[in-house]
Amino acid sequence: MKLGRLNHIGVVTPSIPDSIDHWRDVMGATSICEPFDLPAQGVKVCFVDTPADGPTNGTQIELIEPLGEDSPIHGFLAKNPLGGQHHICFEVPDIHSAKSEFEAMGKRVLGEPRIGAHGTLIFFVHPKDMGGMLTEIMETPKDH
Amino acid sequence: MKLGRLNHIGVVTPSIPDSIDHWRDVMGATSICEPFDLPAQGVKVCFVDTPADGPTNGTQIELIEPLGEDSPIHGFLAKNPLGGQHHICFEVPDIHSAKSEFEAMGKRVLGEPRIGAHGTLIFFVHPKDMGGMLTEIMETPKDH
DSSP states (O other): OOOOOEEEEEEEOSOHHHHHHIIIIISOOOOBOOOEEEGGGTEEEEEEOOOOSSSSOOOEEEEEEEOSTTOTTHHHHHHOTTOEEEEEEEEESOHHHHHHHHHHTTOOEEEEEEEOTTSSEEEEEOGGGTTTOOEEEEEOOTTO | OOOOOEEEEEEEOSOHHHHHHIIIIISOOOOBOOOEEEGGGTEEEEEEOOOOSSSSOOOEEEEEEEOSTTOTTHHHHHHOTTOEEEEEEEEESOHHHHHHHHHHTTOOEEEEEEEOTTSSEEEEEOGGGTTTOOEEEEEOOTTO
């Protein structure tokens, strides 16, 4: 596998509206997408663009808020009430071959590829196999 | 302040050589800089480049290993023995005006600007004022 573009950093927050205030008013972000629900994953998300030289945006900040009582990120917020860095996400050209490569290296892929926040297939790799970092792998959107 | 380029994500590791193996062999990084010591900050660092469209590299991964017994990141490793995400770093055109702006907003800037890993002035802002994220602000290198 060849390292792909760092698509986004996932940041957990107890409140996307409060985080939007932070990124707009404190950090000076000028391009913040509309928040939306990902009910299958139990989260609400919102992407903040960062500037870059090229035609695609820079690495995005993905704000993640729990959606529903069974959201998998309640535990993270219980440990980190203010929120914080949650995962990093790299692009690959083909999600299924990436999954095979990680598994061949003995890395624990968490579940089958499923549709992620950018509408393409994604999977996560266990942080204990990835230097303590929950690592998301996503197929590059076709419009990039 | 206007949001600047996401220069790097700081990732703590108990061993830079092991992390280099991870980023090269598992993640497929092809551009990994030579590690070097930052004795004034009690860390050894190593930058991993990620791909991007433009003339500058994508957001880098900064691997950080403790240097010396007083390294400020021993505490992080005590809590996270495998390592993990530690901070995010954004560029600004002028470090001193950025510091004034953060302070005017009541954000705790941790110490005076000092030379960081890219040779330009940097400071950190307290994670409790930044949505749980230790946030580094660095002056854009002149060669960018």
